[in-house]
Amino acid sequence: MDWHGTSASNLGRAIGRGEISPLELTEAMLDAIDAHEFAPRIYARLTRKRAIAEARAAEARARAGTRRGLLDGVPISWKDLFDTAGVATESGSALLAGRTPDRDALVLARAAAAGLVCLGKTHQTELAFSGLGLNPVTQSPPCVNDHDAVSGGSSSGAATSVAFGLAAAGIGSDTGGSVRTPAAWNDLVGLKTTHGRLPLTGTVPLAASFDTIGPLTRTVEDAAELLAVMEAGRAPDLREATLTGTRLMVLETVALDELSGPAAAGFNSAVQRLQAAGALVQRRKLPFVAEAMALAGPLYAPEAYATWMDEIEAAPDKMYPPVLARFRGGREVPATAHIAAWQALHRHRAAWAEAVAGFDAVLIPSVANMPPKQADVLADEALFTSENLLALRNTRIGNLMGLPALTLPTGLPSTGLMLMGTPMGEERLLRLGAAAEKALA
Numbered sequence: 001m002d003w004h005g006t007s008a009s010n011l012g013r014a015i016g017r018g019e020i021s022p023l024e025l026t027e028a029m030l031d032a033i034d035a036h037e038f039a040p041r042i043y044a045r046l047t048r049k050r051a052i053a054e055a056r057a058a059e060a061r062a063r064a065g066t067r068r069g070l071l072d073g074v075p076i077s078w079k080d081l082f083d084t085a086g087v088a089t090e091s092g093s094a095l096l097a098g099r100t101p102d103r104d105a106l107v108l109a110r111a112a113a114a115g116l117v118c119l120g121k122t123h124q125t126e127l128a129f130s131g132l133g134l135n136p137v138t139q140s141p142p143c144v145n146d147h148d149a150v151s152g153g154s155s156s157g158a159a160t161s162v163a164f165g166l167a168a169a170g171i172g173s174d175t176g177g178s179v180r181t182p183a184a185w186n187d188l189v190g191l192k193t194t195h196g197r198l199p200l201t202g203t204v205p206l207a208a209s210f211d212t213i214g215p216l217t218r219t220v221e222d223a224a225e226l227l228a229v230m231e232a233g234r235a236p237d238l239r240e241a242t243l244t245g246t247r248l249m250v251l252e253t254v255a256l257d258e259l260s261g262p263a264a265a266g267f268n269s270a271v272q273r274l275q276a277a278g279a280l281v282q283r284r285k286l287p288f289v290a291e292a293m294a295l296a297g298p299l300y301a302p303e304a305y306a307t308w309m310d311e312i313e314a315a316p317d318k319m320y321p322p323v324l325a326r327f328r329g330g331r332e333v334p335a336t337a338h339i340a341a342w343q344a345l346h347r348h349r350a351a352w353a354e355a356v357a358g359f360d361a362v363l364i365p366s367v368a369n370m371p372p373k374q375a376d377v378l379a380d381e382a383l384f385t386s387e388n389l390l391a392l393r394n395t396r397i398g399n400l401m402g403l404p405a406l407t408l409p410t411g412l413p414s415t416g417l418m419l420m421g422t423p424m425g426e427e428r429l430l431r432l433g434a435a436a437e438k439a440l441a
Contacts, residue, residue, distance in 0.1 A: 003028055004165030008222040011168055012070040015062055022062060022073030026055035026117050029075045033119070033166050038147075041139040042157045042166060044080045046120035047087055051075060054117040061115065070235075071225055072115030077167035079158045080121040081128060081204035082108050091204040092124040092154070094137050094318040095311045105202030107171070107213055107230040114229045119167055122157025126323045128173060128206040129304060130154055131181045131392035132377060132384065136320050140374055144186045145413040149371035152182030152391065159186045159216050169226060170216040175206045176300065177367075177395025179214040180407040184366035184416030187409040189433075190216050191223040192395070194404045194424050198230050207303040210399050220433040223406070227426060236427040241435040244278035246360045248419075253289045255364035255394050266415030267365040270408075270440055274363075277439035281363070286355050292348040292400050293393070298333045298341040299400075305330030322384045345400060352401045353422075361432050364394050366407040366416030394418065406433045408440060 001014060003025055014020040030048060033039045058073030067073070078084070081091040083101035090096040104112065112118065123139045125132070133156030134140045141156045143149040144163035151160050155172025159182030162170050172179045174192040183190025191214045198213040205211055215226035221238055228235035250256075250271060259267070275281050305312070305327045316324055356362055369390045377384040397420070398405035404426045407416040419436065421429030 004032060006168070007218045008071055008074045008076065008168040009219065009225055011074050012072065015073045016067060016070070018062070022058035022117065023052070023055040025073070026051050026075045026119070029119055029166065036164065036166060038142055038160070038164060039166065041141045042122060042160045042164065043077070044090070044121045044123050044138065044157065045088065047084060047118050051117050051119050054112065058115050058117065068113070068115040069229070071229060073117065074168050075117040075119045076111070077119050077122045077158060077161040077170040078108060079124050079155050079170070079172045081124065081173060082171065083202040084108065084118070084121060087121065089121065089204065091127050092135050092138050093126045095308070095315060096204070101202065103202065106199045108202070110232050111229050116229065122161050122170060124156055124158070125154040126320060127204070127308060128154040128175060128178055129323055129326055130388055131177050132372070132388050133182055134374060134377055134384070136378065137318070143371045143414065146371060148373050148375070150374050150377065152185040152367070152371060154178040155182050155216060159183055159188060162188055162216055162218065169218070169222055171226070172214060172216055173203065174212045174214050174399070175210045176296070176399050177392040179216060180395045180405060180416070180418065181367050181391050183216045184407045184409070185371045185414045187413060188216050188218065189220055189223050189409070190214065190407045191227065191426070192398055192405040193227065193426060195402055197404070197424060197426065205307055207300050207307070209303055210300065220406070220408070220430060220437045224430045236430055238431055238434040241431045242278065243274055243432070243435045243439060246279045246432065247358060248274065248279050248281045249356060249359040249362045250281060250283045251289065251362050251364050251397070252283050252285045253287060254293055255397065257368070258390065259365060259368050260370045262370055262412055263365050263368055263415050266410035266412035267417060269412065270410040270417040271363060273439045274436055277435070284355070286352070288348050288351050289397065292345060293396065295341040295345050296396055296400065297329070298337045299345065301326060301330030302333040302338045303330070322381050349401055361419040361421055361429065364397065364418050364420070366394060366418040367391055368394055370414055404429050406430070408433060408437055411440060
């Protein structure tokens with residue numbers, strides 16, 4: 001078994017059978033990180049002593065027959081906005097350099113209680129406010145399919161830690177697409193949870209009204225198991241999941257515009273395979289979605305700027321200028337416009353619920369564009385802005401509509417198929433995702 005390419009769930013099963021030592025597995029991951037050429041661009045810092053201690057405890061439980069669950073002893077990574085007791089948590093920003101919390105984020109504490117091993121903190125874009133994964137202030141991880149390209153963000157290190165075999169899974173956050181964009185560009189599964197499904201306690205915010213937490217994994221099963229761990233719940237039964245008779249909608253409004261050739265080809269091929277597996281697919285235009293997308297500006301930036309304006313204005317020179325500009329855009333939005341945007345969004349969410357009521361999920365391409373070269377977007381701020389907006393356009397539909405969403409690799413490198421479900425309907429979405437995963441394999 002290749003430990004560095006095996007799903008978290010299968011590693012857990014092997015631990016349960018006595019075939020893998022959690023301590024040896026963790027040491028192998030740490031050794032691989034130490035030896036990997038891209039590790040400094042993926043991990044902001046390792047929690048080596050903690051990882052070894054947690055692995056030893058997991059090994060003792062395995063020997064005693066007292067494992068705490070399927071993932072007990074499995075080593076994973078955490079985005080650098082999840083608080084770790086006694087270890088710096090800086091959210092990819094020089095503004096937060098040296099920020100060291102005294103307790104773990106609640107989801108991390110729950111994972112530790114379930115026996116998972118914390119390998120370390122992964123790099124991300126500044127304060128999670130970019131979808132490209134480019135961070136000149138700290139590090140910019142490479143895309144697994146093109147080492148000169150960006151990896152997607154803001155959970156850039158979370159995705160690449162898994163894609164390069166340096167963690168069994170990664171935990172990230174998603175405010176406008178920050179789990180799904182890097183998952184899609186690095187051929188992974190990425191789950192954006194419904195806002196409010198997982199607690200944000202101990203998580204560095206971007207825009208708390210939209211912030212969500214989600215796993216980046218090799219399989220849908222891993223995503224389901226990690227969701228259960230982080231909410232101290234029970235994973236849904238994915239066995240016998242089928243697409244036969246399921247009703248799926250392809251959203252044609254906005255989501256199919258300006259697709260790159262590979263993104264379109266990957267999506268169309270994936271939809272055909274779902275149909276061949278028994279899914280009933282209809283295409284619909286929903287004009288109000290375009291109206292909802294126009295609300296992102298007056299919704300996101302004012303909240304993000306209000307959250308960080310004191311730190312930003314105390315040292316604006318510490319920020320990458322395009323990210324600084326995104327934040328400062330929020331100070332120009334009147335409170336009346338922000339409130340009116342929320343009122344309009346609630347109307348659009350109601351219209352969405354009515355329009356999709358007869359479908360099991362809505363399908364769109366996960367990301368419209370392909371990962372651009374890091375050198376190109378560094379050299380051209382206008383290109384950075386346009387590529388960033390396009391990278392987050394499709395994913396943001398799920399955030400604006402308040403939905404859980406799951407991206408799956410299509411089989412064509414750096415392209416994804418996204419399934420969007422109903423609010424708090426992660427279990428149903430994950431069963432559909434498991435069935436879709438089989439059809440796409």
